[in-house]
Amino acid sequence: MTVLILTSQEDVTADLVVAELRERNVPLLRFDPADLPGQAGISTEFERGDFTGYLSTDGRLVSVNSLRSVWVRRPGQPAAHAPEPSEWLTAECGQALYGMLYSTEARWMNHPGAALLARSKPWQLRTAHRSGFAVPPTLITTYPRAAKEFASQFKDIVVKTVSGPPPVNPPIALPTTRIDPETDFSGVAAGATLLQRYIPKTADIRLTCVGGRLFAARKTAASGQVDGRYGFYGHLWGAVDVPDRIARAVREYMTLGGLAYGAFDFAEDEDGTWWFLECNQGGQFGFIELETGQPIAAAIATWLAAPRTA
């Protein structure tokens, strides 16, 4: 029974999990959809009710019927490395590959159908509310007047992206930013804009959930600091206990979303409340493991290596 890891060759975070799986002698195949067709190949046959499928890359061939799990890490776009890439070739190869994998009994971290919903910020906020987290009042709008009213009501607010930074190369940073409630909001009409009540925070919290295991880390915030993801403020991540209420809410969120992995970001306020900011279903964990020593890669390997019936 093999673990399939869908990711690019340059993904050093995946290397941590690969090392854990190798140590346990769990067979694995690292496969980049961008290499299909060419360095990588697939073949699926349907005959008289039977279904057989194979993936190959780097000279290795694996039957999809023997897959125990699929880890969707940082897969390249199908056919991206083809000599003549095109939108159509990507569609042909992508549907052939993912459709074959959807047809297996493998466990997914995370299933693309679940990831589709879990990536969207409104779904995250709604699901966080339903799960029992404290969530800062938030507005997502294309109406300048709605933005102005929200700013008047909450005074101290931040603006952040809905979908993440622009998909450009080299990447650009677009940190969460405090804005004056008297700002001219007319630009809101040009694109969906996310405004949120600012939470004065004592610390950033990153909670990584792997199956049923929770790893929380805390980094003390500098005074007035808004977005801890950019810049160094003299504090490192350290492991911290997970309050019971948070643990229950995390498990509820994962169940509602059908997720096996999630990286939750919270702002801790003066009262010690953890305010839900977002949950990245494909979030990084290497930097947390590095600073806290929490065995996240090992937990992912354990989840991926478990039998299909688990």
Next chain:
Amino acid sequence: MTVLILTSQEDVTADLVVAELRERNVPLLRFDPADLPGQAGISTEFERGDFTGYLSTDGRLVSVNSLRSVWVRRPGQPAAHAPEPSEWLTAECGQALYGMLYSTEARWMNHPGAALLARSKPWQLRTAHRSGFAVPPTLITTYPRAAKEFASQFKDIVVKTVSGPPPVNPPIALPTTRIDPETDFSGVAAGATLLQRYIPKTADIRLTCVGGRLFAARKTAASGQVDGRYGFYGHLWGAVDVPDRIARAVREYMTLGGLAYGAFDFAEDEDGTWWFLECNQGGQFGFIELETGQPIAAAIATWLAAPRTA
């Protein structure tokens, strides 16, 4: 309670359903994501566990909490009509819009998460097998040798696209085509290729499933005809009864896929067997309704107009 129809303005098939809903005085909003932001707008607010959301277009404003259903017909790409469209603006507006809709209790025809799987041909073939349909032996491969072996085994075969025709404008036809089993298959290495045993057919069958209602239509095939979608062979679509075994398999397929709508294509052979070719979860139905008089638009309107608890 409002029905939301996500589609472009030029969609005449949607017009049929809109007319049915208007006749029944069911409130509806026709919304094209391409018009967002600009002619269309959205606003979602999350506060103390409450969630409110609004969609507006053409000067009308609808609360998403009052949506009874969402019909995903032929929606444009979010922000496609913006003065300065970009991949990022599409992501920002798309996540804001669909995330808001995922957060509602509305019924979907079809939910994008279900559509994601249902669009892929390997998933369709696998699910058709599991549902009890007769499915022609099929190979999807990037290996010339596998293609050659399949051709040698089945002799009379066709080639078709995995994902549909290339997404170009003006559209090009790429009909299913019979090929010589002695063909040079080396080109298979350049892209995922779908080969299928040719089914000599007496008729094409199109079965449209709307919720629990089935509408089957039959068109006599010309001798040796392969792909009935292109060209006119002197026969029209006529309504036909659905065999019990097919009805059971269709319902199983819809359940496995979490689908509310599906357009099934079959090839009827000399023995009267209906061979599953594909199920298009967003397939057209206007041409069938026109020739058979089957009330498909009315059935869709009935499904969309039903209460949320149905």
